[in-house]
Amino acid sequence: MPGRRNGRIKKAVAKRRAAEERENADAKAAAQETKKTASERTYPLADSSRVMDLRFVGKQMWCDGCKEPLSFGCIEGETVYGLASVFEVRCHRCQRLKDVASDRLVPDPNKHGSFVFEVNMLSPAAICAETGIGEEQLSDLSSMLSNLSMPRPQADIKISVPPSVIR
Secondary structure, eight states: OHHHHHHHHHHHHHHHHHHHHHHHHHHHHHHHHHHSOGGGSOOSOOSOOOOOOHHHHHHHOBOTTTOOBOOGGGEEEEEEETTEEEEEEEOTTTOOEEEEESSOEEEOTTSTTOEEEHHHHHHHHHHHHHHOOOHHHHHHHHHHHHHTTOOOOOSSOOOOOOTTTOO
16 A cells, blocks of 8 residues: 555645646746846837826836836836726736726715716816817817827716725
8 A cells, every 4th residue: 555655645746746847837938928128028009108297106116015116118008088087007027917097086066976087087177277168179188189199088087996096
């Protein structure tokens, strides 16, 4: 019986070693990807402009895991909410993914318990008040923003935000 037991132990050890080797190979591949420069990587993010609160974004551009600064060169995705965006940024060191919002959230005055991005709530009123234009001209402004490669605001710009963005 000791021979059978030793055989089972050897098989279990060999299985564990094979699993560890696969994990090491995956880690090496991830490290090689990390060494690539931002220009060598491809991201789904289109080349375009965005409205951002730089101080607010700057405070978020730190990894929650390893406390390293994050880079816009490591953006892997974006969700557009009117004039605001939420970027998915990967940490170059620990590979964690973090959501970074382009603007702060404020309570929606029309819906209790709901939040909207400040830029989406204030921009239509500010544009009308500062320029004296009405709703018809807002569509022309929307076209102009589109020509500047900026997100085109929807008719109802107050878009609800997913809970992952609200912290």
